[in-house]
Amino acid sequence: MSYFITLEGGEGSGKTTALAKLAERLTADGFEVVTTREPGGIEIAEKIREVILDRTHTAMDARTEALLYAAARRQHLVERVLPALQAGKIVLCDRFVDSSLAYQGHARGLGLDNVLAINEFAIEGHMPELTLYFDVNPKTGLARIDLDQGREFNRLDEESLAFHYKVREGYLLLLGRYPERMQLINAENELDEVVADAYEALQRFLAEKQ
Template identity: 65%
Template sequence: MKGTFITFEGGEGAGKTTVLQTIKEKLEQVGYDVIRTREPGGGVIAEKVREIILDPEHTEMDKRTEALLYAAARRQHLVETVLPELEKGTLVLCDRFVDSSLVYQGVARGIGVDEVLQMNLFATAGLMPSLTLLFDLDPKVGLARISGNNGRENNRLDQEKLDFHYRVREAYQSLAKREPERIQTIDAEGDLEQVVQQTWETIAAFLENKK
């Protein structure tokens, strides 16, 4: 691929979506051709699947159904958006990718990391990001941020109990230990300016090393 694929990961309320937009603007200012996308979603069909997955009324959704829907949306997102942009040489910044499924469905839902990984390797044909930024913070802090943000979408994950979100955090931290070169942890407990600065320094160093 001519382009570069960077993903942003983290629990609910970690601030990664806000930081991603700021980083996109900073990268464009220094001359990079950048697109911002998200999962589930990032394309016409994948966005429709997102509506099904995250609908707060779909509380009866089976956990394996949920995992399959995420994988299906991911495949369509890659075909519609990510792969064409990477072929053009674009820097693709994506809000969530495979790691989210490993953590949320594989660990927090209890399906199993290996089972979810195999499902997603089929969906992505093995494509993984070159760099993943993990925005880490205490779930209590993240959920408090969400409750104070009236502009944020309300989805099914917000309805989960606190122990679910702690399992998510622990699973992310475990992934970061397994893949320290790809997954760089960002301390998301600080104010926005601090988090943006740490993120910018991490991405800038990565891009410099790629030259």
């Protein structure tokens, strides 16, 4: 029983913390779970992540950024995600293609279909079966980041508030485009409530599959 499930959301949405808690619950339910993240998850992709998110790389072109994400995604997919799925495990991944569509496709203005084409080449049809989108007002998300001293602060965190609103707008467009795959989780709530809502969505998905 293998399923590819992704968590998406803007900066400070809490999805990364929620992912760890969801993995604990699924493991307690008897599932074999692999957790990972993008960009990163494996050595090559982590090195690409360092290049993308380096705060000094302010001159990075939007298309370069999109191509680097797709390259990291490809390596991560073949080295981490697919082997876990082939071993019958549930893969919980922090970000995947939808991040590129929202950030580079919409917020950077490259176009959803253009960025999707790059990523279709990279992933060869391996899309997640379920995507939980953690929706939060960018002002709320960025305020949370300011309070979290232990969190990685990267180049995207330094973008304007208008950029982050465009990211959220992009995600909401994707919800309308992929309603059969994507589910909205209200990330404005307290973390325990957010995790409970996400876990309920996972349970519904697994029940339908079984």
